[in-house]
Amino acid sequence: MHKLIKIIGTVAVINIVARLLGFLREVAIGYKYGTSTMADAIAVAYTIPNFIYLVVGGALTTAFISVYHSSDSDKNYFVRKAFTSVLVTVLTIVVLIILLTDPILHVFFSELNPDNNRIVRNLFLWMMPSTIFLVLSTWMSGLLNLNGLFTLSSVAILIYNLLFVLIGFTFTSVFGPLSYGIGAFVAAVVMGGFLYVGLRKSQPYSFKPLFTKSPDVIRMWRIALPILLGGASLQFYFIIHRIVAAGLEPGVISSVNYASKLTGFPQAIMMTAVTTVIYPLLSKKEGEGDDKTIRSLYRKGMVYLVSLLVPVTVIAYIFAEPLVTLVFGYGNFTQESIDQTVPIFKVFALSMFFLASNTYITRFYYAKGNSVIPVLFSIINVFVVNLIVIYSLLGSFGASAIAYGTVFSSASNFVMLFIYAKMKWRL
Template identity: 25%
Template structure:
């Protein structure tokens, strides 16, 4: 527990700074380009490289690549160095080829995700995509470097490197905002302004990748190009990775449906005179905010847990693997539970503070906050589901996660289509968030049962009891935050300044109350976190 807590703390610190600077990045870009059509164009173009990267290698990193690197480190006479060099060479070379093809096919790719966008919107989105798609090659280089670092228990650089990326793009956003004075519309945006947005965004990923490569070298890794495929384990990787690829492909199919419905909702809202942005950009921004607690807390613990579980499983120590999983779940939920409840109350306050500036007004920001409140319902089941997937990956099972992906996409797509065709335009995106929540409630429950059978139980009763105690400790904190929100809104209305007061007083006081009550209730994970922080402060 203590080693996992220390590793998680190192990553959480980096991830917190990364996510907070990411918030600032998102806020600056939102102020510069807004949440309507130009915002949709940028965010769709920005998403395509992530989709292609996930399809080609991103999904395989956690399901196949990390366990295989660990195995070669244990079994190869050179500690897996040659395998790591070959993997880095082949992955980067392949992604360079894919990058060239993606830039060439940018137009058709964009049309897949924007079925109802105007001709000018398609033109701008395609131009931005051509400038942003070169990120794919740098994603691959950085991701493989990060995976190798993680297997060597070097967690800091992969979590801190995105900070530089965010700083670069923040600078780009400020330059764009200064250039356009916050009045940039999609019909008026120039090729030079698009070049600033697109090339500046790509420059951020380039900087991030350089940091990871330098960190990898400092860890003792020396790169030498190895193009031979005989010892690359491609056969085994293809066998195991085929299901990982299927998992990503299925989830991206679901994302394709969601993106089309969200952009369609935005077009429909404009046609029907809805004054606030109600399309893909609010959906995307709310999702990014939803990912903050998950990214700071759950991703850090998951990243530290997977190599550890893989080693235990490799050595046949299933009891230790179960303990590692159980410790990870408790650590995650100790922070995710109060974060979920507080976001359900304070979502609009967060978004008004972050997005209520520049090209956006308070109504735009409140709408994003309403979507975020719906997403907050999914935070616990989503985090649990992601932890449960690592149980299957640690035993070399990539087929079961792919089956879960198919189930999730079927549920989410079905519910999203119902929302799109039954709700008014202004409520469609919130309906998409609710579909997401229901999907992961079902997925987490089913995955828990199946994963428990795979490794001899997951301690369901103990987990349920622990979660119940965490919710009990978090409820008074939530009520305090709700009271502060009501009082400030009644006295001062909803403005960025009043939202900052609500977050500082309601969120801050609520967090302290949760920690005090959880400590009094002797919830061990909270006590461990408090003890570690108190020890560091006292030094």
């Protein structure tokens, strides 16, 4: 266990730097554009590409890891088949979405004015192709983690965030908001190349496409589809944020984005480090039938989350204004922008523990081969509890109602997941 904690600590340190760089991108956008319509446009343009990257990439990678340990077929053969399946899937999705760009943007963001719509469209067409490399990078990172090469996959995220912020900030005076679209694409290509080279040097896998049928790949998809639906429902939090905020006054989209990113920073560091290391181990222990170790990992992880995130939540809530000012209060992020963002951030802070715990507990469901129940709970909470809370409070609390929806629905989801796991597996 000591060795496991040491590995988690190493991955956490790298992820802290990587996440800081990613967060610096939001700070740079705030510095240049504040909570203006330009900042809104950047946040909106990244919503759908990010949605696909996290949902499709996350689901296929999680399912791949689950099947890898239990597969009886040649590992190199399975890797080739899985890589081919992931590549064809993401290429098909991206091409279809690019062809349907205008109707998609109209359906999801119909409230945008013509100027914003033009900016969003141009940004979107730059950012969308980056999704191909992001999904493939997620899958390659999973393969590296299976082989114990956790550091390499974490460094790749660091490189991606560094390039994204450097290109976006450096060239914004030349290309305007479009620089962040260019940055997203270039950074994703470089990260994908870095991981590919690292894999080829460290492991003798072949990535030559292989289109023959494979029972293991079919099983991978059977596992992935429920996970994909569950991940999609969770990522719909952010799409709902954008859709509701688009109907409010200008600048609300970016204020909600800044507040949610600042809230997500500590939980992302914790969950990325823990799940990167623990999930491959969980899958292995489940395959061995080692329920004792699984229960031990579960309980220790929950203790870590409570001891780390509850104090962070209290600090974030009490010191919300100085924190927002310290992080974003530069350049065009004026006092007005601060006043608009602080109330939203305070409410979002209350969801930190619940969102992190939901991600953590769900990994144990996946390891147990149960991906249906988390999907059901997510759909109920994101699309029912969340929307009821938002539209019930919108008239009284304005943009903060969006954050309240996340708090109440994530707390409800946590209770459901926790109780079911306790009853079903005595976790």
